[in-house]
Amino acid sequence: MAMDGSAARKQEPAERQELDSVVVRFAGDSGDGVQLTGSRFTETVALAGNDLETFPDFPAEIRAPIGTTYGVSAFQINFGSRVIMTSGDAPDVLVAFNPAALKTNVGDLKQGGLVILDVGTFNDKNFEKAGYKGNPLEDGSLTRHRIFPIDVSKHTLEAVKDSGVNKRDGLRAKNFWALGLVDWMYDRDVAPTIKWIESKFSKEPEIAKANIAALKAGHAFGETAEMPDGVRGFTLRRAELAPGLYRTITGTESLAYGLIVGAKLAGLDLFFSSYPITPASAVLHALAGLKAFGVTTFQAEDEIAAIGAAIGAAYAGALGITSSSGPGIALKTEALGLAITTELPLIVLDTQRAGPSTGMPTKTEQSDLNLAVYGRNGDAPLIVLSARSPGDAFDVAIEAVRLATQFMTPVIVLSDTYISNAAEPWLVPDVGSYEPFPVGFRTNPEGFHPFVRDEKLARPWVKPGTPGLAHRVGGLEKNYNSGNISYDPINHQRMTDARKAKIDGVANAIPEQAVEQGETTGRLAVVGWGSTYGPIYRAVSNVRRDGKAVSHIHLRHIWPMPRNLGELLKGFDQILVPEMNTGQLVGMLRNQYLVPAEGLNKVMGRPFTISEIEAAIRSKLD
Amino acid sequence: MAMDGSAARKQEPAERQELDSVVVRFAGDSGDGVQLTGSRFTETVALAGNDLETFPDFPAEIRAPIGTTYGVSAFQINFGSRVIMTSGDAPDVLVAFNPAALKTNVGDLKQGGLVILDVGTFNDKNFEKAGYKGNPLEDGSLTRHRIFPIDVSKHTLEAVKDSGVNKRDGLRAKNFWALGLVDWMYDRDVAPTIKWIESKFSKEPEIAKANIAALKAGHAFGETAEMPDGVRGFTLRRAELAPGLYRTITGTESLAYGLIVGAKLAGLDLFFSSYPITPASAVLHALAGLKAFGVTTFQAEDEIAAIGAAIGAAYAGALGITSSSGPGIALKTEALGLAITTELPLIVLDTQRAGPSTGMPTKTEQSDLNLAVYGRNGDAPLIVLSARSPGDAFDVAIEAVRLATQFMTPVIVLSDTYISNAAEPWLVPDVGSYEPFPVGFRTNPEGFHPFVRDEKLARPWVKPGTPGLAHRVGGLEKNYNSGNISYDPINHQRMTDARKAKIDGVANAIPEQAVEQGETTGRLAVVGWGSTYGPIYRAVSNVRRDGKAVSHIHLRHIWPMPRNLGELLKGFDQILVPEMNTGQLVGMLRNQYLVPAEGLNKVMGRPFTISEIEAAIRSKLD
Amino acid sequence: MNDTVSPRALTPDSFESDQEIRWCPGCGDYAIIKSVRKALADIGTDPDQVVFVSGIGCASRFPYYMATYGFHTIHGRAPAIATGVKLANPALDVWVVGGDGDMLSIGGNHTLHAIRRNIDLNILLFNNEIYGLTKGQYSPTSRVGTRSPSTPMGSVDYPVSALVFALGAGAHFIARTIDTLQKHVPDVLKRAHAHKGASFVEIIQNCIVYNDGVFDDFTAKDVAADRQLHLEHGKPLRFGKTKEKGLRFDPKSMKLEVVTLGENGVSEADLVVHDETNRTLGTMLAAMEPPDFPAALGVIYCSPAESYDHAVKAQIAAARSKAPAADLNALLRRGHTWTVDRPQA
Amino acid sequence: MNDTVSPRALTPDSFESDQEIRWCPGCGDYAIIKSVRKALADIGTDPDQVVFVSGIGCASRFPYYMATYGFHTIHGRAPAIATGVKLANPALDVWVVGGDGDMLSIGGNHTLHAIRRNIDLNILLFNNEIYGLTKGQYSPTSRVGTRSPSTPMGSVDYPVSALVFALGAGAHFIARTIDTLQKHVPDVLKRAHAHKGASFVEIIQNCIVYNDGVFDDFTAKDVAADRQLHLEHGKPLRFGKTKEKGLRFDPKSMKLEVVTLGENGVSEADLVVHDETNRTLGTMLAAMEPPDFPAALGVIYCSPAESYDHAVKAQIAAARSKAPAADLNALLRRGHTWTVDRPQA
Numbered sequence A, B: 001m002a003m004d005g006s007a008a009r010k011q012e013p014a015e016r017q018e019l020d021s022v023v024v025r026f027a028g029d030s031g032d033g034v035q036l037t038g039s040r041f042t043e044t045v046a047l048a049g050n051d052l053e054t055f056p057d058f059p060a061e062i063r064a065p066i067g068t069t070y071g072v073s074a075f076q077i078n079f080g081s082r083v084i085m086t087s088g089d090a091p092d093v094l095v096a097f098n099p100a101a102l103k104t105n106v107g108d109l110k111q112g113g114l115v116i117l118d119v120g121t122f123n124d125k126n127f128e129k130a131g132y133k134g135n136p137l138e139d140g141s142l143t144r145h146r147i148f149p150i151d152v153s154k155h156t157l158e159a160v161k162d163s164g165v166n167k168r169d170g171l172r173a174k175n176f177w178a179l180g181l182v183d184w185m186y187d188r189d190v191a192p193t194i195k196w197i198e199s200k201f202s203k204e205p206e207i208a209k210a211n212i213a214a215l216k217a218g219h220a221f222g223e224t225a226e227m228p229d230g231v232r233g234f235t236l237r238r239a240e241l242a243p244g245l246y247r248t249i250t251g252t253e254s255l256a257y258g259l260i261v262g263a264k265l266a267g268l269d270l271f272f273s274s275y276p277i278t279p280a281s282a283v284l285h286a287l288a289g290l291k292a293f294g295v296t297t298f299q300a301e302d303e304i305a306a307i308g309a310a311i312g313a314a315y316a317g318a319l320g321i322t323s324s325s326g327p328g329i330a331l332k333t334e335a336l337g338l339a340i341t342t343e344l345p346l347i348v349l350d351t352q353r354a355g356p357s358t359g360m361p362t363k364t365e366q367s368d369l370n371l372a373v374y375g376r377n378g379d380a381p382l383i384v385l386s387a388r389s390p391g392d393a394f395d396v397a398i399e400a401v402r403l404a405t406q407f408m409t410p411v412i413v414l415s416d417t418y419i420s421n422a423a424e425p426w427l428v429p430d431v432g433s434y435e436p437f438p439v440g441f442r443t444n445p446e447g448f449h450p451f452v453r454d455e456k457l458a459r460p461w462v463k464p465g466t467p468g469l470a471h472r473v474g475g476l477e478k479n480y481n482s483g484n485i486s487y488d489p490i491n492h493q494r495m496t497d498a499r500k501a502k503i504d505g506v507a508n509a510i511p512e513q514a515v516e517q518g519e520t521t522g523r524l525a526v527v528g529w530g531s532t533y534g535p536i537y538r539a540v541s542n543v544r545r546d547g548k549a550v551s552h553i554h555l556r557h558i559w560p561m562p563r564n565l566g567e568l569l570k571g572f573d574q575i576l577v578p579e580m581n582t583g584q585l586v587g588m589l590r591n592q593y594l595v596p597a598e599g600l601n602k603v604m605g606r607p608f609t610i611s612e613i614e615a616a617i618r619s620k621l622d
Numbered sequence C, D: 001m002n003d004t005v006s007p008r009a010l011t012p013d014s015f016e017s018d019q020e021i022r023w024c025p026g027c028g029d030y031a032i033i034k035s036v037r038k039a040l041a042d043i044g045t046d047p048d049q050v051v052f053v054s055g056i057g058c059a060s061r062f063p064y065y066m067a068t069y070g071f072h073t074i075h076g077r078a079p080a081i082a083t084g085v086k087l088a089n090p091a092l093d094v095w096v097v098g099g100d101g102d103m104l105s106i107g108g109n110h111t112l113h114a115i116r117r118n119i120d121l122n123i124l125l126f127n128n129e130i131y132g133l134t135k136g137q138y139s140p141t142s143r144v145g146t147r148s149p150s151t152p153m154g155s156v157d158y159p160v161s162a163l164v165f166a167l168g169a170g171a172h173f174i175a176r177t178i179d180t181l182q183k184h185v186p187d188v189l190k191r192a193h194a195h196k197g198a199s200f201v202e203i204i205q206n207c208i209v210y211n212d213g214v215f216d217d218f219t220a221k222d223v224a225a226d227r228q229l230h231l232e233h234g235k236p237l238r239f240g241k242t243k244e245k246g247l248r249f250d251p252k253s254m255k256l257e258v259v260t261l262g263e264n265g266v267s268e269a270d271l272v273v274h275d276e277t278n279r280t281l282g283t284m285l286a287a288m289e290p291p292d293f294p295a296a297l298g299v300i301y302c303s304p305a306e307s308y309d310h311a312v313k314a315q316i317a318a319a320r321s322k323a324p325a326a327d328l329n330a331l332l333r334r335g336h337t338w339t340v341d342r343p344q345a
């Protein structure tokens, strides 16, 4: 095989092979524009009518030295003509822009997968930085895969030579060259990318020209050059998606938009306070840019101040929201108790990351569930919800606002690094189609006491400034009616019971637990929550295709649990709970329902693959 | 019945009635010296060879206005010739120094109990302050009890008139007059109290004289005055206590001493850092006075700094300890994760109080168990122990030091307001009788890596300053061996598993769970933890006396649970778990062992009574 | 719990809630609350527009006793929570009350940042140099050598000066007064209220139970005149029974010094004239400690600047006016979208 | 991970650990670590006796790269954790490293109290006026108007000055230097180390990725001489390319002013002479900001006092010497005890 793809000759026109779905990963140095390539390809694929899910994987360092393994940035996309549930177990194709990207990513590739390799970066210095002893093409280490080495750098420079850019800028277009080639492989149109380049670089016409030239050249290379074995054109049919207007959305955007829409439905101003932390900061950034919607964002001095300000805002009659990730959520536990005992609505977003302690800040995990449900001094119940996918986060955010304001209680929303960074096509809803749930602030002084409860056991919410309703709340135990400080033993029991009953009662205001797939009784239920949705769903459907009796149940409402959940679970012989932690939901199910649920646990900072779950299901059913 | 006891005439000498046990409560204004009276009486009772348990109940306010109900201070003692397990369900005798004390305490008295009432304080102003409409002796509200009204104030002033004190100081001796009377009732010797007064007031001989005169006069009043119906002399035999040297000890003292002894056994310097909070501050105060034992105490700027400094001290090679109550423990959760992931020994004392949030700071509860076991971001296991009584706290503290240092892990010790304030006789141990467990600091640079584990999975502990062992630790995930930062997926799984396995493995280093009372299988096991020990024990023994099959199991080691606990529990048809929370341990037992354990929950800021638990047991067995 | 008060005829009683006060008899907090009620009556704000936010401690029980909106929060976090109240509704008149432990120990960071941001809060620190509510441990303002349950041999750490700290945090308004000064406290509070931005007021407060008399060296009647310097903007710094003493500035040592008028030829012209807007002077005045110097009382420093809440709202208003038709459906459809047609049947 | 170094022949390399540095190429932290290693080599402490404690942030990765003991803790808590290290073993040479977010935002309170207590730590604040590690949000030292992901319209809160804050906290030693000053940084660090008690050093650090050039107004080569005032105790405050400028003090306004020697009859005798022990001067110098004033560099204030760790240990020693035979069995038997005899058979 020639080291230099340019030596290849024109290929005979061949039928494109049709595929159901395919997983492509781009990987390169942080400076190689990998994320950009990924998101351009995503748009192209989406516009072509495929379903998809993407996942970017950023390096942990801010800006690592060029060429190092820890500076590698990657972007994976799974797309197809069927419904896509995950960003893909293992790539079919890896586009690697340098030796470090090859080194850190090739191991994830499918057996026999294709590696498109920019050998223009192959030199001893880069081998060394990547930790290779020599040229990996020559040491026999890549035999599990099909390797397609091309001097992308050289091709790119050739392509851009008339666009008037210098060599450095020219070389930076190589991601577009690669994108052009991949566009050709999967029969995607380059036009939308060209449009995007033109608008993005409208002020730098040479750069635009160079990028477009590179893109076209890459595409033409596919058309014209002779390809090695197995590198050929593919095609994918449109997926059967519900008709309507789509966009791609990340979990971050989805949460931000959901909160704004939720506030609107509740008739409240949105007050968001947070302290930066990876990966939660993204929501702060998103909302900070939406001041035109009346959103107030506040970057507090720390997480305690952030939740404190949100509680203060809630007391003042706004929708108080705070967000963080593990270490920051831990810091909020004391103040959460105050919101619980003063019975103020509050939303706490937890974008979970790998722990304990600082852990692996850029990696995903589901290990804050115990903290969310149990992590407070005293008996301090609240509502816990979880989002299963980027798009789902939008509805979960609205549900959080609804429950917080209707029940006068904090709600913790669990998301994770995966959901927050991943993107998927989203059927954009009409905001008008959501039922509003306006907050009825108390204004009538007649018979007012701050802790007299309604039928849902919620207390009245009063905006300071309301005439005749001046009152005091606080963290000490309160008299059941008047809200005055009370140390009375019977009263404390009554208030403790009421706080518990209020949250337990939320089970009546949420839907019964549905079964995602499969029967409502049977040999095995796979129960999940959060971002394991995709791999569980696909794994269950794979096994079901073989005629096996397995069902998928996925929790959005984790605390309180849906009122029929216990009955539902008791209808299964076995219950398997895949979680990205050492077993947290599984313990709650066992505790609540005395069902012999078992955990399937993965704590690697990365999502389950479909095959991992599939294997576990099969072994349960064998 | 005469309003003024002085009108009574000399009583015929009568046989003293023998009692098994009796509960006496003193109650009065904060300024009435109630706590002093209680502790003097405790000493007298202890010296007479009875077993006992006491519980002081302080007002929530620092110094409430005189005569108000919320300024009432009380002290209860349960003593007897049998083993005493609690400070008593309901008093047999109430000594009330003013109307407010009567008002707030009389409801707790046994039906037919005796109230000794200082009617010298009976006037309209005091009635009003106590919230009485008029004289409670005249409104028929006290008919459930036997009332013995005496003008203690007047008697006291008479008794002290020759001692040279002014009226104000003279009146302040009235607690001693009452003590004298109670001493007479229960046939206790006044000599030890006289000795105590003499030494305490050695610099104020007039005060000493007045107090002694009052004491003697109260005692003489019993001897000579005619008593109303049922007020007569009693006697109690010595309890059958193990022979040896005794003292009374509170949970606070016991913890402080246990930690010092634990440090000694480990061969470590003790570093204690805390931020004041009720009721945990008492341990800080106790240790601050023990600098002669090389103890360093540090009052930090907040709870986070307190645990931070303790972690720093642990890193530096000392025994780092921090302590707090609910809200402060909540604040420590983030830092606890750091101690867990850096695998440093650390002891965290939680003196639980009524929550959530600020709650009722002076009242007892057991509602921080979930927080202790589950309250951290990420998968962050540690050891949780609990003390069952004041004396037991000593051994629990030593066990905490042993496990923390042997396993290189944080240990949370749960105590509560009740244990910390209650006192009981304690057979003073010989420190030399404890097996030392000296820490072997790593000093050998040969093959050293900070995270290479021993057979218990503990990593080496190195004192900074040790030549050749300079190394770095931190909160990011660490390579399994070298301890260097690692984002490797497999490594994260391995480290997570190792952290869990280490704590799970502690089950092999602790005793099997014993059964306190009853058989190891049967119809009903009552499972408790912490300060419910006394009432559960007594309730179970009461029911067992009726020949019913019920057993008492009490956990010291809550996390991990003793290795035989699951098997043990499975031997019972029913499991009842009394807790002063809404059901926390019960959930863990259900989760761990899938046993149908049920809760018996009391959240009133006060301990269970024996009869509450007894009733629940009986209803399970009926 | 609701308190209806006509805003027309405000008296101190209009601000008195129905809750019985539970401070120790003789506590300095009683005098302070009286003065606060008087100040509010004089200011004339409708009690329903006022919010008191406090932390935890004896001082922090304050909101319960005020017939206004009130939030007794958690230890040390009142400035942060009050920040949320104010940002959510800048029309409210927000007061923060806390003790020296609450605001300078656990809450030091929130105090720092509330001051730094210059958010329009009136922050009242009741400094009794002790932890009252938890029964008398020493605090970060306790003097070296303070014996307390946690420092039985005496404290060894240096205290922080509340006002010097506040200036270090960038305060635009600092003042000091004393619980018992029934006219002075309301006057200072009215100035604090009038200042838009964070106003930080230290109120010297006697804890009769755990730290009785610790301020006697400048609050006791017999020494008050000699140990208290009552500041007035534009007036020379004079004190003493007959105002016979004053403060002169030595430019060489850059220090203030106490002088007696008439002695060594010192005249009023030699004295420093109080300038509230002078930060260097403010820092020196704030740091003065008896017995060598009088304690400075009144408004020590006042130099207004835009308040944080104002600037935050101005940005939102600007964003709104730039995109007046901000529409949620449009927001969701921002960026690239595509349409999937009805499946071809 | 273990680093064995002979304490005899210390060079900067003796302090270099085996871990690859992961700061962005061009980050100011590289220059700083070089200077720290040089300072330590010059000081000559055995690396095994040195502990670096840090929080979280780019700056806080520091300990990994030093061949000493090190603890990379959690965000903001390094001063508290270091306090425990020092109190547990005062013989250790303890250094604290953190960023402006770490030490002044989330960790402001611990910084305040470590400084106030005057515990013997060498605290190095790397001030890049930004949150580096979390990708560029503004920090409490960011200037008004800073555009960042969380302040897309520009920040509106006033920054805190690290050194003015430290003085407000009662600092006994403050100094400032700049990452790129390869001789100045080690010199300042050696002074900080020599000071027993809390030494607080602000190191101006360029974040090339998120805040590149924000300090150019006084660090850029072409303006350095005119915008940097290098302090020396006992020397007049002069700066400028030919040291032609100086600072004069106006006692009327109590302010420093920039003057040019030779102009309007100004001579060196008119200039302020640096006095490290003068708090008022220190406060004014710390507060100076370009472009109107030069940035003060070097030791701004140094006035030693007993360190907290020293006083704590002295109390323990005193208690021990009073009760030299402190015995645990005796402790347990303190107070009233009684004996229960063997039960009469």
Ligand SMILES: Cc1ncc(C[n+]2csc(CCOP(=O)(O)OP(=O)(O)O)c2C)c(N)n1
Pocket: B275, B276, B277, B278, B303, B327, B328, B331, B358, C056, C057, C058, C059, C060, C074, C075, C098, C099, C100, C101, C102, C103, C126, C128, C130, C131, C132, C133, C134, C139
């Ligand atoms: C998180 C937390 N830590 C500690 C406490 C205990 N606590 C309550 S008030 C207080 C300090 C009281 O002192 P200060 O703030 O000066 O107020 P004062 O009582 O003197 O008015 C402390 C430590 C608490 N309630 N919450």
Ligand SMILES: Cc1ncc(C[n+]2csc(CCOP(=O)(O)OP(=O)(O)O)c2C)c(N)n1
Pocket: A275, A276, A277, A278, A303, A327, A328, A331, A358, D056, D057, D058, D059, D060, D074, D075, D098, D099, D100, D101, D102, D103, D126, D128, D130, D131, D132, D133, D134, D139
């Ligand atoms: C409790 C907690 N909150 C937030 C974070 C996220 N975080 C990490 S570093 C950092 C600030 C970094 O800025 P700075 O301290 O100035 O250091 P630099 O990176 O600029 O050197 C933040 C907010 C965290 N790790 N832990």
Ligand code: SF4
Pocket: B062, B063, C022, C023, C024, C026, C027, C028, C029, C058, C059, C128, C132, C133, C206, C207, C208, C209, C210
């Ligand atoms: S303890 Fe002190 S501050 Fe608290 S109420 Fe009593 S006197 Fe006032």
Ligand code: SF4
Pocket: A062, A063, D022, D023, D024, D026, D027, D028, D029, D058, D059, D128, D132, D133, D206, D207, D208, D209, D210
């Ligand atoms: S982000 Fe900034 S501070 Fe952090 S390593 Fe990069 S250049 Fe340095």
Ligand SMILES: [Mg+2]
Pocket: C057, C099, C100, C101, C126, C127, C128, C129, C130, C131, C132, C139
């Ligand atoms: Mg105080």
Ligand SMILES: [Mg+2]
Pocket: D057, D099, D100, D101, D126, D127, D128, D129, D130, D131, D132, D139
């Ligand atoms: Mg920074």
